Amino acid sequence: MNKIFDQLGKIFLKNQKIKIWYHPLYLPELYSHSEIRNVSIKYKTIISFLFKNKMINPANIIGPRRVSFDKLGLFHTQSYLESTTQSDFDFCSLGLDLTLGEGESLREAQRRVVSGTVEGLYELAFKNLNIAINISGGLHHAEPAKASGFCLYNDVGVAIKYLQKKKYLGKILIIDLDFHQGNGNLEGLKDENNIFQFSLTGITWRNSFLYPNVKEIVLPEGVTDKVYLETLRGHLFQYVAHVKPDLICYICGNDVLQNDPYGTFNLTLDGLFERDKIVFDLAQNNHIPLQIVLGGGYSPNAWIGNCQFLTYILNPKKLTHLNYSTEDVDQYYTHYLKKWRPEYHLARPDLMFDQHDIFPEINLSQHVQKLFNYYTRGHIEFQMNKLGIYHKLRQKGHHDLWIELFDRPGNQNMIRLKSQVNKKIYTLIESVVEIINYKIPKPDEKLRLLNVEWLLAQNPLEPFTPQRPQLPGQDHPGLGIADEILSIFIEACNRFKLDGVIHCPSHYHVAVKAMKHFHYPDPQDDAIFAAIKSTLDKYSLKDASLIMANGLLIDTNQQVISINHKKLIYPVSKKLEEYFNNDYYQNAFKNKFAEINNSFSVVKETIR
Secondary structure, three states, X not given: OHHHHHHHHHHHHHHHOEEEEOOOOOOOOOOOOHHHHHHHHHHHHHHHXXXXXXXXXXXXXXXXXXXXXXXXXXXXXXXXXXHHHOOOOOHHHHOOOOOHHHHHHHHHHHHHHHHHHHHHHHHHHHXXXXXXXXXXXXXXXXXXXXXXXOEOOOHHHHHHHHHXXXXXXXXXXXXXXXXXXXXXXXXXXXXXXXXEEEEEEOEOOOOHHHOOOEEEEEOOOOOOHHHHHHHHHHHHHHHHHHHOOOEEEEEOOOOOEOXXXXXXXXXXXXXXXXXXXXXXXXXXXXXXOEEEEOOOXXXXXXXHHHHHHHHHHHOHHHHHHOOOOOOOHHHHHHHHHHHHOHHHOOOOOOOOOOHHHHXXXXXXXXXXXXXOOOEOHXXXXXXXXXXXXXXXXXXXXXXXXXXXXXXXXXOOEEEEEEEEEOOEEEEEEEEEEEEXXXXXXXXXXXXXXXXXXXXXXXXXXXXXXXXXXXXXXXXXXXOOOHHHHHHHHHHXXXXXXXXXXXXXXXXXXXXXXXXXXOEOOOHHHHHHHHHHXXXXXXXXXHHHHHHHHOOOEEOOOOOEOOOOOOOEEEEOOHHHHHHHHOHHHHHHHXXXXXXXXXXXXXXXXXXX
């Protein structure tokens, strides 16, 4: 029977050209703030209801990845985006008092929500989709450089800007029937000639008359079904006929219901249902592709309104005999998760589990939340994205990426960048770092350095090739982002007023690449390495590294030449740059190099 249901679900959604976006991490239930927790439960209840009543097949639901900062930057300013990732970001600007862990969770959740709206609107515009439903979204209060009203990032604004980047030239109409004015959309889309906005609202923050292409009607407190629906019909049909939109994005906020803690309208569930039908039928009758995002809705019955509307879209015949009960929500949500991610099905099918059990990202709050008590995971990702690291990793097939931070003994911190590809999790970057004191020979001065105790950067998806052979110490080829990683370390040095970066290369080939930027603190060691490189330049990098790893380089006394345990320094501060450029260092280097150059040779053995 379940197989029949699954097939029917696939056929129905395909024939109707409907797609649904939802992810269990849209709003993890981590929040102490009751309203946000209630919204999380609302999404969960909607999905459970649709699954219980056989209107969706979990395999048909699209779970979006987190939207990239590049896409967010199409609507939001770079300075604002960076501020949202920093540990001192004031989440009270959203109207929320959140802990650091809750704030990070909210940021990551809303990035997934934005992605769901972006993907849906894109498919409506370019892939002949008829209806795109995001079981969240409508974050219409987030302005380009400001958060407000529970909204950190603006999903509709980002989605529209992304379509424009992809050269979409059609007219887009936002129908915003949330109780609150969509100030973020007004401000962020005010200069777009092909974007139109229609709203019935109960509260405003900006004067809509100052914005072009906006039709806004403000209704009084206590408005009833009759007045609301008459006003909607009296203005919406005429405005749609005037605009002639090619796409409609509908923000169907349910905070217009009576007894909503954040609204003052007095609509019933019947009135709400009629409102949603008006918009849906208008789009369908005029053959206009429709995106639906849920918007607000914080009353106990808000989820019922969403379920009635979704039932009308997915299977209207079921409307007359539905049971709106929350008794079995956890049970059906568990079944939904098992079907959506069957690889996580537990050995005991009767055992309950939730999203904490199957999504590694959600358990990150157990780890240290700030690197050096400053950098959050989001801030590190933002810096990596700004430097192009994430773009390069996506080109290599790594799209689902996340960062982990850990404390280690002493003052060391560990950072890992992980990727999930085809249900397998890979470590791409791992580094152990700490801030240390260090003394250079002349002048006798103490420095503060960023010590990179350990650094791994690898691409497990890429095979070794003749052009990129396996080098000593490698399990997988490198990522080709050494300069970008160094830039991150330099930024940290500037942030904490450190003098430089210090690192001990594990192998010769690592030292060769590092010597483009680094120096040994002792000028004689710098000269020795230059002489080694001069001797080995006639070999390939692989063979040269094997020579050093196998102890096959000797001096005139038949002593093995080694660079093991010698640390390199990249100068950041002016005084450290001056040290490497002063007469003492330069003369000592020249004298030592002149003494030993051409005095090294390779033992005549087969290089393994």
